[in-house]
Amino acid sequence: MRTLSDHIFDLVQNSINAGAQNIHVTVEETTSENLYKIIIKDDGHGIKPEHLSKIKNTFFTTRAQTKRRVGLGLSLMDATCQRTGGSLAVESEYRHGTTITATMEHDHTDRPPIGDLPDVFASLMLSTTENKIIWTLEHIFNGKKYRLKNRVTADELNIFSYAESGVRDKLYQLINKKEEKIYR
């Protein structure tokens, strides 16, 4: 099954492809409002106004059509949101950046599970050695939260660089602990 972590990983690829240097991912759960919200905000090249209206259509893509000829990331997230009593909002300012906001009903039976968020967050933080992106990754559960930022998290892990060996494991453990804390 496609988890919310899979969706996040997919949508973040769009931000990376758009040349973003700062990418902010927020997972926010508010059970009193029965709300599950995912926000992905980037400062990539944005979406042309004439493309914005078609963006959620299945198969719309501006990707170079060398491999697959279809674009699925946004339409799959859109379908999930609609199926679970929520919606997908795409806001973009051409040349300045894009914000994707996905909402779902928290207790909806069709809402996918979050999956392995520490794995996705760790992968993104580690990808920084190649792409120099500054990540802000946060998870808020009923007001309790944690936030990962490249520099701060490196200090917390007592590492000099994400390229060091064994960092993936340390990072994964660290995020797992933070996950446990917000749900406690």
Ligand SMILES: Nc1ncnc2c1ncn2[C@@H]1O[C@H](COP(=O)(O)OP(=O)(O)OP(=O)(O)O)[C@@H](O)[C@H]1O
């Ligand atoms: N964050 C973003 N910044 C700039 N353009 C975006 C962003 N997200 C989506 N787009 C635009 O929307 C199109 C559709 O995105 P979508 O994720 O649905 O498909 P895709 O990325 O083209 O293909 P796939 O996700 O299947 O690999 C993209 O081709 C791109 O033009």
Ligand SMILES: [Mg+2]
């Ligand atoms: Mg995509």
